[in-house]
Amino acid sequence: MLIIYACYGGAHTSPMAAAIHLGRLKGDPLPSLEDILNVQYFDVLATGDRGRVFPVGTDELGNQVYILGRGNYQQPIIQAVKSGYMLAGGDPRQIMFVNTLKGVNWPMRVGGFLSRRLGLISLGRMVAAIGARWAYPKLMEIVAETKAKCAAGGHRHSPSFSFRQE
Numbered sequence: 001m002l003i004i005y006a007c008y009g010g011a012h013t014s015p016m017a018a019a020i021h022l023g024r025l026k027g028d029p030l031p032s033l034e035d036i037l038n039v040q041y042f043d044v045l046a047t048g049d050r051g052r053v054f055p056v057g058t059d060e061l062g063n064q065v066y067i068l069g070r071g072n073y074q075q076p077i078i079q080a081v082k083s084g085y086m087l088a089g090g091d092p093r094q095i096m097f098v099n100t101l102k103g104v105n106w107p108m109r110v111g112g113f114l115s116r117r118l119g120l121i122s123l124g125r126m127v128a129a130i131g132a133r134w135a136y137p138k139l140m141e142i143v144a145e146t147k148a149k150c151a152a153g154g155h156r157h158s159p160s161f162s163f164r165q166e
Contacts, residue, residue, distance in 0.1 A: 001063045001150060002095045004081070010049060010069025011116060012108050013100035013139060015041040016132050018056040018065050020143045030136050036129045043115050043125045045069055051077050063150055068097075098146050103138040107131030 003021065005014040019025035019039045027035070036042060040056060050071040057065050070077040082092035108131035115124025 002066060002085070002090075003059075003063050003098060003146060003150065004053060004066045004068050004095060005098045005100050006068040006070050006077075007100045007104065008069060008071060009047070009112060009116065010045045010052075010054070010067050011041070011043050011112060012128055012132055013103045013135065014067040014069070015039050015056070016135070017098065017100045017103070017139050017143050017146075018067050020136075020139055021065055021146065022057045022059055024057075027136060030133050033126070033129045033133060036132050037125065041067055042132070043112070043121075043128050046116065047071075051080065053081060059147075059150075061150060096146065096149070098142065100139065100142055103135040103142060105131050105135050108135065 005017040005021070007014040016025065016036070016039060018041075025031050025035060025039055041054060045054070050069040051073075053066045053068050055064065055066055059065055068077070068081070078097055081097075082095060085095060086092050108128050111124045111126070111128025111131055113124070114120040114127060118124070
């Protein structure tokens, strides 16, 4: 199965969720800011990267984990990814899109704006990391739900995964 953690820009909640999923980010009860800042792809992707799927790793069950920034074009991006996977010979029902926008908070939005839009990278990245630390418990929940679905095999037979915003 391919698990694609997706958010607006692919720079904060989706890399965090992927790192949690793969056991690369842990905290008791929260990870350090340094650990967050060292997450692969954290606050790195730019506007031009939206719609691109980035590999992050393989989990303990053999599922491939990816991240995706989908911007405002949620459904067309998902359809394009599914279509591309199908054209490459894959079964699009084996893709699980996971909405990580539920974990976004205002410091992450402000930090992303400062870093990605205004070019104030050091300041923006630190503000985004503080927000990511606050979001960690919610992202842990999202990942736990995703892993439970994978372990149960419940997604394998459903033709699509709900990717609505909440």
